[in-house]
């Protein structure tokens with residue numbers, strides 16, 4: 001049996017390379033590959049980096065689908081199905097919108113793939129695929145050994161992705177992750193993560209958990225387990241651990257060099273509206289940032305604009321704040337209503353969504369605002385985000401922020417990483433903006449019927 005795994009791209013910008021910062025190893029593909037019995041031949045295409053060979057012989061195609069890659073995934077699926085090849089889809093978009101995804105696949109997997117994968121392969125081999133396999137509530141996270149050999153010699157970012165936990169215990173109203181996991185989190189054994197790191201042969205890791213400190217006691221366990229490895233790592237964390245000096249010290253000792261923090265807004269009413277008032281409940285942002293800096297941890301702060309209190313003043317104040325506090329990196333994005341989230345339902349009820357379902361709009365582009373904000377027009381909000389990025393990544397700001405010698409430039413390695421990532425962001429701003437959803441390297445694909453027609457949306 002021959003199985004083809006495909007990781008779809010978001011889309012393309014005509015004549016331009018794919019955004020380099022988005023070219024990280026697709027860990028989910030390596031985990032899926034590790035679930036294949038030895039007799040199954042596996043081919044992998046990373047749609048972000050190479051053309052897909054639609055005519056190469058295969059018995060089954062497996063696609064991982066996120067909301068931003070849904071249109072592209074459905075087009076790829078249509079091309080294979082037109083050639084008589086069955087297609088299976090999984091991923092959080094599929095789980096949150098099963099009735100949509102089912103229209104483009106022979107079978108879908110809900111929730112985790114691990115508990116149902118043996119059955120999926122068995123049914124595919126016999127030609128008796130069921131329309132739906134449900135891995136929800138059957139999670140087993142022990143003994144996961146990602147098969148990274150499928151990445152071959154592709155030029156991914158020089159950092160290895162590992163997973164400790166899935167999900168998050170918080171309930172931010174815009175977050176599709178917590179909707180998918182129903183505000184819960186499950187962990188792999190910390191020893192498995194350490195073994196995974198050792199077996200990968202790498203020294204630099206991105207722990208991909210959506211919130212590595214959602215359960216601080218589990219974070220402590222991991223830190224103690226990986227400290228002897230002498231590695232460097234970065235991860236995503238919520239800011240509530242800023243007051244936990246012991247954990248921050250353990251993280252730094254275990255090799256943590258920086259954390260991505262969802263700061264989201266400097267406006268308290270916005271934070272309350274998104275269910276994230278806890279961000280500043282115990283400490284101000286300034287105090288929290290000082291805590292991370294004290295432990296030598298660089299902070300990548302992410303901000304979102306488009307909540308009801310947001311206007312040009314808030315946008316300007318946010319950039320000034322990010323510069324004043326010398327964030328290592330920062331993201332300034334407009335609010336995106338992901339399907340399945342409370343935010344999406346609220347905007348839908350209020351009649352504020354534009355071009356719904358926006359992720360299937362063949363003219364949709366990265367950077368488009370797909371709802372009507374309260375105080376700005378969609379175009380103003382889009383321009384506000386671009387303006388913020390340009391201000392934060394201009395030469396003067398980069399020079400000001402590198403003068404933080406506690407975290408950003410605490411040694412030559414950090415200085416090198418700071419310069420590489422900030423320069424990359426400086427030059428990538430326009431490349432990311434306007435990338436067209438659903439477009440691939442091939443100009444035409446046989447069997448690529450208009451997706452919106454199929455859904456009766458044209």
Ligand code: SF4
Nearest residue numbers: 168170172175178210
């Ligand atoms: S803390 Fe982060 S991962 Fe958790 S629900 Fe909020 S946005 Fe999602």
